[in-house]
Amino acid sequence: MQTRKLSTLDVPPIGMGTWKTFDVRTEVEIDVRREIITACVSEGVYFLDSSPMYGESESVVGITTEGKRERLQFATKVWCTGESQGKAEIAQSFERFKTDYIDVFQIHNLLDWKTHLPTLEELKEEGRIGLIGITHYQTQAYPEMIQIMRGGRISTIQIPYNVLERTCEEEILPLAEELGIGVIVMQPLGVGRLVTDLRREPDLKPLRAHGIETWAQALLAWILADARVSVLIPATSKPERIRENAAVGRLPVLPNELRTYIEKETQRCL
Numbered sequence: 213m214q215t216r217k218l219s220t221l222d223v224p225p226i227g228m229g230t231w232k233t234f235d236v237r238t239e240v241e242i243d244v245r246r247e248i249i250t251a252c253v254s255e256g257v258y259f260l261d262s263s264p265m266y267g268e269s270e271s272v273v274g275i276t277t278e279g280k281r282e283r284l285q286f287a288t289k290v291w292c293t294g295e296s297q298g299k300a301e302i303a304q305s306f307e308r309f310k311t312d313y314i315d316v317f318q319i320h321n322l323l324d325w326k327t328h329l330p331t332l333e334e335l336k337e338e339g340r341i342g343l344i345g346i347t348h349y350q351t352q353a354y355p356e357m358i359q360i361m362r363g364g365r366i367s368t369i370q371i372p373y374n375v376l377e378r379t380c381e382e383e384i385l386p387l388a389e390e391l392g393i394g395v396i397v398m399q400p401l402g403v404g405r406l407v408t409d410l411r412r413e414p415d416l417k418p419l420r421a422h423g424i425e426t427w428a429q430a431l432l433a434w435i436l437a438d439a440r441v442s443v444l445i446p447a448t449s450k451p452e453r454i455r456e457n458a459a460v461g462r463l464p465v466l467p468n469e470l471r472t473y474i475e476k477e478t479q480r481c482l
């Protein structure tokens with residue numbers, strides 16, 4: 213796996229999200245997540261994103277990564293209002309992850325960001341967290357995000373970006389590049405819909421010479437062709453898909469004509 217810069221941190225181009233997929237409770241389900249983590253480590257998908265909003269996700273990440281912590285990077289979020297609630301929730305993330313260091317701490321959906329920012333800055337000063345970031349899944353939040361980015365206190369943003377959701381290309385990505393802010397991409401497969409909602413089978417023939425074997429890989433490669441992106445975090449509940457997704461991180465950058473082909477093929481098949 214190649215690496216990219218997420219601000220000052222070296223990250224793999226393909227990481228993993230855990231919304232829904234790691235919100236599990238039974239032993240059997242947790243065992244499958246252990247397999248997923250084993251695949252992540254062996255395939256170089258070592259950047260994991262979670263949030264207290266994702267139910268059991270942080271705890272399941274903590275349980276399934278035991279003994280592997282130093283080979284992984286953890287990103288999570290604070291998602292509540294109020295200073296004391298924020299501090300308690302942040303402390304809980306360290307406990308659930310079973311770690312004393314979290315690589316990227318983000319403010320989920322910008323919720324009460326003015327309150328949480330000083331708390332996170334203090335933790336960064338103490339060396340307990342690496343980078344401070346913000347996330348939002350709605351493009352209507354971009355004006356506020358831009359204001360925070362310009363404020364100079366955050367190092368990462370997490371935003372949706374995929375072949376159908378390209379709003380971030382207008383202002384967010386150029387500004388991130390200008391300010392050296394790292395970009396984490398959520399919903400790279402459109403919450404799976406860009407793969408599951410197809411009415412026609414995409415024609416992969418023109419992509420095979422480039423090393424692309426599946427439509428999901430085409431969609432991920434399309435995003436990674438944008439050099440302003442640091443890391444994609446597709447979520448999956450299936451261990452074999454880690455290998456499939458990780459392979460995209462080892463491909464050369466997609467040429468423009470193939471990027472355009474994937475856009476047209478998406479329109480034809482959806």
Ligand SMILES: NC(=O)c1ccc[n+]([C@@H]2O[C@H](COP(=O)([O-])OP(=O)(O)OC[C@H]3O[C@@H](n4cnc5c(N)ncnc54)[C@H](OP(=O)(O)O)[C@@H]3O)[C@@H](O)[C@H]2O)c1
Pocket residue numbers: 228229230231232233261262320321347348349370397398399400401402403404405407428429445446447448449450453456457
């Ligand atoms: N506000 C926020 O901060 C925010 C909001 C949304 C998401 N996020 C983060 O971003 C992450 C990614 O977004 P997302 O989970 O919403 O959407 P996504 O990654 O675009 O899509 C996830 C879906 O894609 C499917 N999938 C994964 N790899 C595949 C493959 N190779 N072939 C076919 N299907 C595949 C998975 O199904 P299977 O389980 O069947 O593989 C899963 O249902 C989240 O998990 C979360 O960590 C953050």
